Structure formats: structure tokens, C-alpha cells
Amino acid sequence: MNARALGAGRGTLSPAGDRSDAGDAQLAVLEARVRALEAERRRIFEDAQREADAVFAQYQMSQLLAAGGTVDALSAAVLAEVARTVGAAEAAIWLAPTGAGQLERVATFVDEPRPAGTGSSAGPSSPASFADVPSAITWATRAGWSGTALPEGRTLGGGGAGSTTGEIGYLAVHAPTDGELAADHARYLSGLRLELAVTLRAAQLRAWLADERAALAAILEGATDAIVAVDRDRRVVRLNAAAAALVGSTGESIGAACFDVLGCTRPDVANRRRPDGTTNGAPASGSLCGPRCPFAEVLAAGRPITGREIEVRHRDGTAIPVAASVSRMPGADGGAVGILRDLRPARSLEIAKTSFVAAVSHELRTPLALVDGYAQSLLHLDLDPATARRHVERIADAAGRLAVLVDEIIDVGELESDALVLRLEPVALDRLVRSHLAERAERSGSRPVALVGPRSLPPVEADVRRIRHVVANLVENAEKHAGPEATIEVRLRRLDPMTVVLTVADSGVGIEAEDREHIFERFYRGGRARTAAAAGSGLGLYLCRRIVEAHRGWIRLDPTVRGTSISVGLPRADLPLSGSSPAGESLP
């Protein structure tokens, strides 16, 4: 064993030599005093340590609260800390989601069953919500829990008058024994309530802010109008996807000057504004970075500008007319935010409308002139009955064309107000096409049209009258535009188990490349149609598209074939209404 034996313990004095009785007594007194002093020292030490423990517990809680986090993470961590400190088997925090009213439980703590096996906890035993703080207190009292209400921080109080003294939540713990907390534990709980309330409220506010920001960002990004925010020096601080697309920005725009981003000072643009203020021939409104720049004006004057027509430029140099609405952003060093609406679609619609009016006038005038002419001759000439009858027939024909034209105009109006009502029923497309072609064949002067397709096809879900209109329109278009030598063919086939496709193809001149993507637009008439003798309102294919889309089908031009080939996909009737196959996809 150890060579050096030292004093075995403290609080004893080693005997020292011979002792007298008096010496013994004195020694005993001294020993007692030393023992008392030792005990006193021990007590003071333990008191100090206990106080230090309490301070340290508070410190650890403060650290946890200062570290922040989400309401959920923070609450869970705080509960674990509180439960450990007060020795609770279970604990929970309820918070009012909006800072007032109904309390929702945001976190629970259930002590894991220890090997000793005190609890068989299968989950929290506390209610998930309370109507308010008083009912939480009532429940806690009855259930043998101890708790503390979380006061609303005065500086953080939102809402109206009188709300600053409210309570935003409740924290309760359940001691494993009889629910009564030791005095120092109760003090601990009550001591942390204000800091905890302020921290949780801040976490709530942070979460709301984040949600709000996300929602606003979604709105911003989802907007179809271009939105550009600039700071006071007109540096772009934000631009949405529509703005990036409008000017062809590739992501390096943030922090760049707005006139660079919006293309007002691009060196490759011919009518760039010179330092002396002149431009090389372009109109003054062509430059954003001039006296008409709405951003500069709003930043200088502060008054919002609504719908000012200016021009921005895509990276590729294309000038884009936009209506700019710009206003000041709130805040001391707020910049300005502008909403730029691309005017091109509206402009092209305007142009289309104008040409439609011209076309329609022409279309109406031609049959009207015929009606007038034949009516005049009937009135004033003495015609033989056969000629008179021919004239009346011409008048009837012309009236029929007028009626069709007027119908189309009415249909377009109906579609624009989304009032296209379909009477859907199972329709055998082959029978419908055959009947239409037979009817055509009876008319004089019509060209033969071939029908190609399998012997049997599943029925489609369709409105017979509307689909017949589509077929008629497509065939008539082919006849009108394909040229006299072209052959016309209607093909039917099953694209996939869900879709039947009808194709009207001709071997004619086809549609010019620049027109292809527009042919289904309202009032659009292709370059050839505009100059050709053929009549038309520019509504036919637009109507077809709207009718087919109302059937949950699709219509498209096959750009790869010679001539013109337009296909219509319609959903099968005997399948659940799950929509037709998307264009361009087919099942094997």
C-alpha cells in the first residue's frame, strides 16, 4: 500500500504528546469549536453553491432564449430546460397564434421513461388548446399542474388600445409527485416568464414576417406585369420574373442602374440618349433615362405616376412600349417601385380589331351589295320567272353568308364572356364527318374531300353542333386557302387510349412560318389570307380553338408536313373525365 500515510481526515486534531486533564478539556473545547467552524464553513459553501446553481439555471435559460430559433424549436428547448430544472415529468407551452384569443399548444415535453420506470407516457396528457389563459389556469389547477401566464411584452404589443396588458400564452409543468412546486422552482418559473414571453412573441413575429415576405415574393414573382424596384440612386434592388423576361435580364441586374437594366442606355441601341440630351432621331419618349423617366420623377417629386407610356428595350435591342406606374416605397430611405405593363399585346389586339372591322365591313358589304343588286334588278327589270328565281336564290345565298358571319361574331362575343355552354354526349366522329362531307358533296362547286380512318373508333365526348362547326370550318378553310389544285383529306385515328384525333390536311401552299403561332388567335388573318381573294373574318380558327378547348381537347398545327395539317384531339366519351392527353405526347 501507500508508503506515506497522511492525516486521515479533516476536523480532527492530532494528539500532541502528554496531556493534562485541563489540557484535555481545553483540547475538547477547541475540537468542538473547530468542528462547529467546519460545519459553518460547509453550510456557507453549500448555500453559496445553491445560489450559484440558481443563477446558473437562469443563465442557461437566457442563453437558450438568446439563441433564438423558430417558435416550435424554441418552445421545445425551453420546455426541456424548464422540466429538467423543476424536475417535471411533463410540460407544455400554449400560445395564441395571433397574439390574442384561443391558445394552441406549440410544444410539449414528456420525460422519457427511465429504466426505473416511473412513467408509461404514451404522449402528452395536456389539452391541445384552450379558449383563453384563464381557462388554461383553471385546467392546470384541476389537473395538478403548475404554470405561469406569459405576459404580452409592452413594446411588442400590436393591435389596438388596451391590448398591452394581455397575455399571449401559458406555460405549465407537471411535477411527478403531487404537482406542488417547490418555492424556488415556482420563483424560477415566474422569473423567466417575461423574457420567455418576449422571446416567443419575437419568434412568432419573425415567423409571420417570413410568411408575409414569402407571400409577397410569390405575388411579385407570379405577377404577369414587370415589377422593378430601385433604390434612391436608381439601382435595381429587385425585379420579378416578368421584368427579367421583358428585358431579357440574366440575373446580374440586382445592383445595376435601372437605365442599364431596362435598356435605356445600351450602347448597341441606335437611339441612345447623348450626354447633351439629344438623341439620334428617335422620339424623346424612346428613352427612359430622360425627362420622362418615371423613376427619376417619382424619386424627385414623390408623387406616384400611373400608366405613363414609355419604352424599354430587351437585350436583343427590341423596343418595347410599356405603361409604367411608379410609386415611392415607404421608409426613410425608400426607393421607388414600378409596374411596367407590356403594351404590345394590347396594341396587337387593337390592330387586329381594326383589321377585323375592316374585314367584317368588307364581308358584310359584299353579300349586301349582291342582295342590293339582285333586289334592284328584281324591282326594276321585267325578268322572266327563271331569271327572277335565280336572282332570288342569289339573294338567299348572300343572306345565308351574312347569317353565318353574324353567327360567328355572336359566338365570339359569347366566348369572350365565357358563356360557351356545351351539350356533351358520346359522338361518333366518323359518322359526323361522313355526314358533313356528304352534305357538302351535294352543294355545287365543292371539291371532293377524302375521309381516311379505321373502321371503328371509340366515341368522343362532344357537343355535336359545335364539333360539326369545327369540322366545317377546317374543311372550308382548306378549300379556301389551299389553292385550286390541292387535295383535301380528313383523317381520323386513335392517338392513345384516351384521345381521338381528327386531322384536316391539304396539299396546298401551307401557312407562312411567321403566321403559324398566331393562326388560332382572335381576329388574326395570315399574310396570304389577307391578300388573297378569299373571304374571312379571322375568327374561324379562333372559334375552333375555343370550342375544342371547352371540350378539354386541343388543336394544333403540324408544322412539319407540306401543305396545311390541323389536328384536333378530343377525349373519349367512355372514359372518366380526366382530360385528354397533352399535346405532343402519345402512349405507345
Place this chain on the structure above:
Amino acid sequence: MERIEPPELPSTAAAAAGRTARDVLVASDVVRFVERADRLLAHHAALLDRLDTALGDGDHGTNMTIGFGAAVPAARAALLERPDDVGELFRLVGHTLVASVGGASGPLYGTAFIEAGFRLGGLPAAEAFDLAAALEAGLAGLARRGRCSIGDKTIMDAMEPAVSAFRRSADAGVRLDRCLAAAAHAASAGMRATIPLVARRGLALRLGERSRGHRDPGAASCFLLFVAMAAPDARAR
């Protein structure tokens, strides 16, 4: 994963080489222990900071280095004043740690040293048996102050097995240096065992399940302290 390489432990290489081992701990040993701990912690400060970044606020290594940097001169000064009181040295080191180590680890390690020192109070030299009781008192103080238990992913997960191993060795009559070596080995295993644990104390509470898969930085520094206590003193050789 980065490894903390333990220096040679007397139970292995040093003992095999037949170096002299000591049976008691005196005040100057405590000073040398603090000096070794200071060097070891400074050497591994970056690693401890990185471990703490995963679970806490990333400053454990820095804090411990600052604390033991302050403890070294304090211990040297105390040695001049009280060369015959091991407990007093431990206590003084403990108070220095409380006052100078940032974060929770200062009060926790400080408490362990203070409680251990209180137990050793008045002793000019501590045998293995005395040190076992002192370590147990230190462990109990740390557990009380931190309100932590085994498996919470704390300092305690390294310290408790180390103290138990020390106690078992002391009770078996093993020499002090071998007791300390056994403690250091146990602390190493305890530190590694914190990796799969979910933290139930401290800032890592916020992480919940995400605290799995990381060594607890407190357990790591605790292991380093036991290594410092067990390692043979270079200057003594």
C-alpha cells in the same frame, strides 16, 4: 472525422518503459496539470470550436483556451502562497475558470474543480483514494449545477465513466498514475459514445434530433483534461 490523439499514457508506453510513477498528487502536480491542460486545449482549440459549431455557438475551444490560459498564472501564484494545500489549488483554479471561461462550460468545470478542491481542502498531498472522492464530489457538483445526467450529451458523458474508472482502480489498490490513465481511457470512450446521442442539455437542445452524429464538445474537452491529468510530466523526466 477528426481525431483527438491522446499523448502517451503511463499505463501503456511510459509504464512499459519502466518510468517512475507517483503515488500521490501534490500542489505542484496540480500546477503542472493545469499547464498541460492549457497546452492541450490550445492545441485542440480549433477542433473544439468546430465541434461546438455543430451543436452550440462555436466557441468552446476558444473559451477553454482563454480559461486555462488564465488558470496557469493563477495556479502558479497560488502554489507560492499555499504550497501545502492541494485542495486550495483546485479551488482557486475552479474560481478562475468560473470567472474567465465564457459560456456554460466555465461555471460547469469551475464547479467541478471547486467541489473537488473543497473535498481535498487542507491536504498537502492526495492519494488515489482522496482523489477518487474529490473527483466524485466534482462530478456531483457539475451534475447538480448543469442539471444533467448520463446520456444528455454533455461533459458528464465523458466525466462520469472516467470518475467511475478512477474509483474502481483506486478501490483495487492501483497506483495513482494508473488510476489516472484508466480514467483517461474511460473518458475517451465516453466522449465517443456521445456521437449518436440526442442532446438534452444546453444550446444543442434547440437542434433536437439534428444533434445526433456529432461529438459533444464538452465531452471532448473533458477527455483532454483527463489526458492532461494522466500524462507524465515532461519536465519531471
